[in-house]
Amino acid sequence: MTNEILEQLKAEYPHAVSLNESMQNHTSFRLGGPAAALAIPNTIAELQGILAFCRQHQLPIFVMGNGSNLIVRDGGIRAVVIKISGALSTVVLTEHGIEAEAGISLSALAHAAVEAGLGGLEFAAGIPGSLGGGVIMNAGAYGGEMKDVVAQVMALDYAGQEQYFDNEQLQFGYRQCYLQGRELIIVKVSLHLKEQDPAISRALIADYNQRRRNKQPLQLPSAGSIFKRPPGHYAGQLIEAAGLKGARIGGAEVSPMHAGFIVNVGNATAKDVEGLIHHVQEVVAAKFGVHLETEARLVGEES
Ligand SMILES: Cc1cc2nc3c(=O)[nH]c(=O)nc-3n(C[C@H](O)[C@H](O)[C@H](O)COP(=O)(O)OP(=O)(O)OC[C@H]3O[C@@H](n4cnc5c(N)ncnc54)[C@H](O)[C@@H]3O)c2cc1C
Structure with a gap:
């Protein structure tokens, strides 16, 4: 290169x-x-x-x-x-819901659905990802997840060929999707949504957003929940019980507001964040015998 x-x-x-x-x-x-x-x-x-x-x-x-x-x-x-974000973001209404390009933000998509009198995407309005990233991660919140609304995905392989996957083929699980780690780029998504009074959808979104603001350190840069929910536990509760709220390495901190978040309190490096992730994993494993698996994806080269 x-x-x-x-x-x-x-x-x-x-x-x-x-x-x-x-x-x-x-x-x-x-x-x-x-x-x-x-x-x-x-x-x-x-x-x-x-x-x-x-x-x-x-x-x-x-x-x-x-x-x-x-x-x-x-x-x-x-x-x-x-x-795939910012651009590639057209939205078209279909017989059963919406077809959208993968670059639209989940928030804009959820609001477009509400304006069209369609419900089912309210859970996604406060998730700061793109539609494509939401599908790959099977993003979810407040009892909803992408699995519930995705009917079909159109992806391009690296040769530029179109590939289609229906809901079953996507093999969704908790923060899991068949397309993870494959050489495929999600380009378009068809969503099945239900008719719903916009007033109901707006009230749901307002409630979810308020709950987020009350619980999550949204004013600081982060990648959201840094760990997946381990079976039978909540990562944040284990980290808090281990006394790690406020633990810091460089500019990376376990949020004192929500222990499931690592936040960038100023000039954090990825090395700081990775170091803090390992520290949290070690302490929680030693105290509770639970392995915390990262939900956020670590990519790229060390400096
Ligand atoms: C404050 C905050 C709150 C959050 N709350 C939630 C929450 O409530 N629920 C939740 O599930 N997540 C939450 N997240 C995490 C994150 O928003 C979701 O995982 C989201 O789905 C990621 O989408 P993205 O577009 O940002 O993907 P990226 O972070 O850019 O990428 C994530 C993965 O998807 C792949 N990818 C992205 N787009 C495509 C594409 N078009 N084709 C192929 N591969 C692609 C990337 O290669 C990468 O592996 C939160 C994050 C933050 C910062």
């Missing part, structure tokens, strides 16, 4: 591609080293063109959505990072 090739990619897609782009600007944790190249395709055709370029020049690819579940290491990502 030479600089010359990356310059050529930028020259071919000047509005979509930037080089040596800091991932601090593209992750909710506000940390991480640079992407060798960052591509934000505006159309499916442009995405296919970028994929063809990467294939022709054998460039490695990393796909991201809104970066709200990512910890990018301090050495950055030596790949073409394809970001």
Whole structure:
């Protein structure tokens, strides 16, 4: 992956591609080293063109959505990072619900559904991810999850070919989906939703958002819950019971407000966050014999 090739990619897609782009600007944790190249395709055709370029020049690819579940290491990502967020966000009403491009934010999608008199996505209104990232992670909250509403996904493989998956083929589980770790980019999603009075949906969203504000340190950068819920427990409760609220390494802190969150209290590095994750895992394992598995995805190179 030479600089010359990356310059050529930028020259071919000047509005979509930037080089040596800091991932601090593209992750909710506000940390991480640079992407060798960052591509934000505006159309499916442009995405296919970028994929063809990467294939022709054998460039490695990393796909991201809104970066709200990512910890990018301090050495950055030596790949073409394809970001499906911000752009690729059209929404069309269908007979049974909505078909949307994967780059729309879950919040915008949930509100679009409400305005169309469709219910079922209220749980997602406060989750700061993209639709594609929400599907991959089977994002969920307040008793709802993407599994309940996704009817079909259209993805592109790295050769630019369309691949279709229905709900069953997606094999959803707790923060699990068949598409995780595969060379597939979610581009479009069909959602089955039910008719619902917008006033009811708005009240639900207001209630969920209030509960989030009361419980979660939303004013500080983070990746949300850093650990998955271990069977039979809540990660936050175990971490709090282990006396780890407020524990710090560098600029990374176990939130005193919600022990399930690690927050960036100022200039945290990914190394700080990773160090704190390991510390929490060790202490909780020693005290309670429970292994905490990270929900946030660690990617990229150490510096
Ligand atoms: C304050 C806060 C609150 C949160 N609350 C919740 C919550 O209540 N419930 C919950 O489930 N999560 C929550 N999260 C975590 C996060 O928002 C979700 O996991 C979300 O689904 C991630 O979406 P994203 O677009 O940001 O994905 P990213 O973080 O960009 O990526 C996550 C993974 O998905 C892959 N990916 C993303 N987009 C695509 C695509 N189009 N095609 C293929 N692969 C893709 C990436 O490679 C990566 O492996 C929270 C996060 C924060 C910061």
